[in-house]
Each structure stands twice: as C-alpha cells, then as structure tokens.
Amino acid sequence: xxxxxxxxxxxxxxxxxxxxxxxxxxxxxxxxxxxxxxxxxxxxxxxxxxxxxxxxxxxxxxxxxxxxxxxxxxxxxxxxxxxxxxxxxxxxxxxxxxxxxxxxxxxxxxxxxxxxxxxxxxxxxxxxxxxxxxxxxxxxxxxxxxxxxxxxxxxxxxxxxxxxxxxxxxxxxxxxxxxxxx
Numbered sequence: 001x002x003x004x005x006x007x008x009x010x011x012x013x014x015x016x017x018x019x020x021x022x023x024x025x026x027x028x029x030x031x032x033x034x035x036x037x038x039x040x041x042x043x044x045x046x047x048x049x050x051x052x053x054x055x056x057x058x059x060x061x062x063x064x065x066x067x068x069x070x071x072x073x074x075x076x077x078x079x080x081x082x083x084x085x086x087x088x089x090x091x092x093x094x095x096x097x098x099x100x101x102x103x104x105x106x107x108x109x110x111x112x113x114x115x116x117x118x119x120x121x122x123x124x125x126x127x128x129x130x131x132x133x134x135x136x137x138x139x140x141x142x143x144x145x146x147x148x149x150x151x152x153x154x155x156x157x158x159x160x161x162x163x164x165x166x167x168x169x170x171x172x173x174x175x176x177x178x179x180x181x182x
Contacts, residue, residue: 006160008081009153015073016145022066023138030134031058033120034127063117067110070141074103088162089155099151102144109137 005013082096116133119126 004157005153006157011155012156014153016149019066019070019073019145020142022069026059026063026066027134027138029062030117030120030130033059034131037109040073059120060118063114067114070110071107074106078103080161085152085155085159088159090123092152092155095151099144099148102140102147104146105146106137109133109140 007158078100082100085092086096113130113133116126116130120130121127122130
C-alpha cells in the first residue's frame with residue numbers, strides 16, 4: 001500500500017476544504033450583517049464579486065448556492081462514491097450508514113439555515129434564529145466532514161489504486177431529483 005493519498009481522497013479533501021472555506025465566509029457575513037459591525041463593509045466587498053445588490057441579498061444568494069452545492073455533493077456521495085466504496089472495500093457498511101444518516105440530518109440543517117438567512121438583516125428574533133441555525137450547521141457539517149475524512153481515508157486511498165478517476169461513473173441523471181425531461 002502506498003503512502004500517497006490517491007485521486008479519490010485528494011478530491012474529497014479538496015472539496016471539503018472548499019466547503020469549509022465557504023462556510024467560514026458565510027459565517028463572517030452573517031456575523032457582520034447581524035452585528036451591524038464595521039466588518040459589514042468588508043463583507044459587502046467580498047460579496048461584490050457575487051452581486052451588485054445589497055449585502056442581505058448577496059448573503060441569501062451565496063447561502064443558496066452553498067447549500068445547493070452541499071446537497072449535490074452529498075447526493076453524489078450517496079449515489080456514486082458510497083456504492084463504489086462498498087463494492088471495493090470490506091467493513092464499510094456501518095461507516096457509510098452513519099454518513100448517509102448524517103446527510104439526511106444535514107439536509108435539515110442546510111434547509112433551516114437557508115430559510116433563516118432570508119430574514120436578514122432583520123429584527124432581534126430573526127437575527128437569533130439565523131445565527132442559531134448557522135451555528136448548528138457549522139457544528140454538524142464540520143463534525144461530518146472530519147468523520148468522513150478520518151473514516152474513509154484508507155478506503156479512498158485503496159480505491160484510487162483499483163479504480164481510475166476516468167472510470168468513475170457519472171451521477172445518475174436523477175441524482176438531484178431532476179430527470180432528462182426537466
């Protein structure tokens with residue numbers, strides 16, 4: 001067995017790093033908007049590349065894009081990566097069952113966060129709800145990503161030695177509930 005992580009683990013860590021970075025930006029943006037802090041201008045500038053609208057609008061768009069990406073990532077894991085790992089590895093059933101259960105729970109937290117952020121900037125109740133929803137998402141998504149990386153490192157490294165990245169099947173056409181007919 002090689003010490004090199006292989007394409008599968010490398011790809012997963014790249015995606016998880018991007019998700020962590022995006023979540024950190026979302027967290028800073030919510031903090032700035034809810035606190036009316038001096039950082040609000042800096043956050044607005046960071047979002048300027050995303051929109052010419054108000055920071056609240058950009059925050060909602062950014063959150064929707066981030067949440068959509070995480071949903072899609074989990075859908076691809078469920079429909080492509082996990083079946084491949086189960087086919088090529090032994091003893092992964094409990095880990096993958098936990099990860100799939102996490103995906104269902106994270107769907108709720110992602111949707112809750114997206115809904116709560118639509119009320120920002122807002123009154124004290126909206127602010128509290130948005131910050132609470134985001135903090136729940138941060139806590140659970142970070143734990144999920146950490147668990148997935150630690151638990152799947154050996155299997156993903158091994159998978160990279162028996163399956164070429166070019167041979168990974170595309171997700172099914174309906175993996176996000178979208179069919180060829182629209």
